[in-house]
Amino acid sequence: MSVRILATSPLVGPALADLGARFPDLLLAPFRSAEWTTALSETEVLVAMVSEPITEADLDAAPNLKALGTYSVGVNHLPLKACQARGITVVNTPGVLTDATADTALALLLALTRRVAEGEALVRSGAWKGWAPDQLLGTGLAGKTCGILGSGPIGQAFARRTWALGMAPVFWDRDGQGGDVDFGPGRAPRMILPDLLSRSAVVSLHCPLTDQTRGLLDRAALERLPDGAVIINTARGGILDEHAAIDLLGAGRLGGVGLDVYDREPEVNPRWLQAPRAVLLPHLGSATVETRAAMAGLLCDGLAAALG
Numbered sequence: 634m635s636v637r638i639l640a641t642s643p644l645v646g647p648a649l650a651d652l653g654a655r656f657p658d659l660l661l662a663p664f665r666s667a668e669w670t671t672a673l674s675e676t677e678v679l680v681a682m683v684s685e686p687i688t689e690a691d692l693d694a695a696p697n698l699k700a701l702g703t704y705s706v707g708v709n710h711l712p713l714k715a716c717q718a719r720g721i722t723v724v725n726t727p728g729v730l731t732d733a734t735a736d737t738a739l740a741l742l743l744a745l746t747r748r749v750a751e752g753e754a755l756v757r758s759g760a761w762k763g764w765a766p767d768q769l770l771g772t773g774l775a776g777k778t779c780g781i782l783g784s785g786p787i788g789q790a791f792a793r794r795t796w797a798l799g800m801a802p803v804f805w806d807r808d809g810q811g812g813d814v815d816f817g818p819g820r821a822p823r824m825i826l827p828d829l830l831s832r833s834a835v836v837s838l839h840c841p842l843t844d845q846t847r848g849l850l851d852r853a854a855l856e857r858l859p860d861g862a863v864i865i866n867t868a869r870g871g872i873l874d875e876h877a878a879i880d881l882l883g884a885g886r887l888g889g890v891g892l893d894v895y896d897r898e899p900e901v902n903p904r905w906l907q908a909p910r911a912v913l914l915p916h917l918g919s920a921t922v923e924t925r926a927a928m929a930g931l932l933c934d935g936l937a938a939a940l941g
């Protein structure tokens with residue numbers, strides 16, 4: 634078997650097939666199947682999905698590896714230090730999924746605060762008896778503060794959306810306290826985390842999962858939030874202490890939690906499935922046709938450059 638490029642599935646659009654035509658041979662094999670594992674020994678370019686953690690042992694098994702690509706902007710599932718030590722190029726997909734991910738966060742926010750899932754379920758159940766003054770009352774957003782964790786492109790794109798809703802965005806980022814963040818139509822203050830949490834009606838996560846951000850929103854942090862605050866996570870599961878969030882939601886301290894990502898996905902803590910005021914998506918942040926095709930194009934261009 635001759636394998637130059639190893640991937641676990643086709644990507645959206647023609648980019649991966651084009652790469653395979655330009656640099657034969659491309660093998661598609663399920664992640665960690667015997668075929669995939671055997672092929673590592675010849676592979677020059679390995680393509681991973683966000684759901685496929687690559688280990689240093691995989692690099693040991695792939696002595697010819699020149700590039701490790703991921704069909705994601707997030708790289709927390711890759712052995713970055715080991716790649717750097719071995720001169721393996723890491724290629725990811727920054728930039729092209731900014732709007733799609735911010736849109737997903739907005740969808741979760743509006744679904745929660747305007748009780749979209751409950752309303753839809755009511756109509757589908759056939760039990761809806763008609764308009765009523767106090768039926769499925771939600772919560773308005775205009776005039777409230779939105780705390781955004783992460784001031785990079787996705788955080789800023791989400792800020793623009795909350796600004797359009799009449800909210801006041803404020804930022805925390807890993808660089809600590811600094812000047813205002815210019816998010817396009819306005820500027821927003823950068824705050825230390827306790828200050829941001831104590832004044833935010835909504836907190837949305839837009840930072841990568843790193844040693845610094847793992848468990849960032851732990852129980853103590855969540856307890857700083859005002860009563861009825863809403864949390865949105867389209868970043869990575871490990872940043873939010875899910876157990877603490879479920880406890881506070883159950884106790885009525887939080888107004889809602891919207892999740893697109895989970896600590897051990899695709900496992901979902903069964904407590905979420907019973908949790909009131911939770912909206913749960915299956916990691917759809919970048920899932921538009923346009924975005925996934927653009928991600929594939931960017932990734933394959935980077936891999937082609939690494940192959941020379």
Ligand code: DGY
Binds near residue numbers: 704
């Ligand atoms: C990413 O790109 O990191 C998303 O989580 C998946 O598209």
